[in-house]
Amino acid sequence: MTTLQEPLTNAIPPFPFFIENPIDTNQLPDRCQFTFSDGRQCRMARSQIHPSLCPFHSEREEQLFGDPSPGGYVVGRALDLPELYSACRDLTTAAGVNRALAQVFRLLAQRRISRQEAATFGHLAQLLLRSISAMRAE
Known part of the structure; x- marks a missing residue:
């Protein structure tokens, strides 16, 4: 029987995979x-x-x-977006305006249009919705 004072002679030697191998994580x-x-x-x-x-x-x-502007947004590209044109085909109903606004939101989230352009589209959509409700009242 061994006591705590005696060194263990049957100790398991360290395995090679326990040795620290520094891995270079820098991207090439x-x-x-x-x-x-x-x-x-x-x-x-x-x-x-x-x-x-x-x-x-x-x-x-x-x-x-596209080519980003200094602020990180694409300048003037809102006119070249076929997704926006297809969403704006029917702006005579509230559902059509809602579809167009959803597309504007997607384009803003993808940073394909600027916040200023999105705000302009939002304001125009608000005017369209008011005119649609006014036309129904007539």
Whole structure:
């Protein structure tokens, strides 16, 4: 029987995986920095014309956001949005105005239009709703 004072001679040696191996978590500067929704990172080489994305993701970013203004918003792109045109086909009913406002909200959340443009659309929608109710009263 051993006492607490005696050293254990049958101690288990440390396993190799217990040894600390520092892992470099820095992202490679020559790789695309796009991260997918499940946490994976794109492995394509970084584009020569974009500071952090591959050619595919930089083109996709350009399609979605265009040339950003200094405030981060796309200037004047509200006129080039087919989603907004399709939502504004029928503004003679409250449901049509509601559809258009929902699309404006989506575009604002995606930063595809500025807050000022969204506020302008909101004000115009309010005027349309008032005129629709006034026309029904006549």
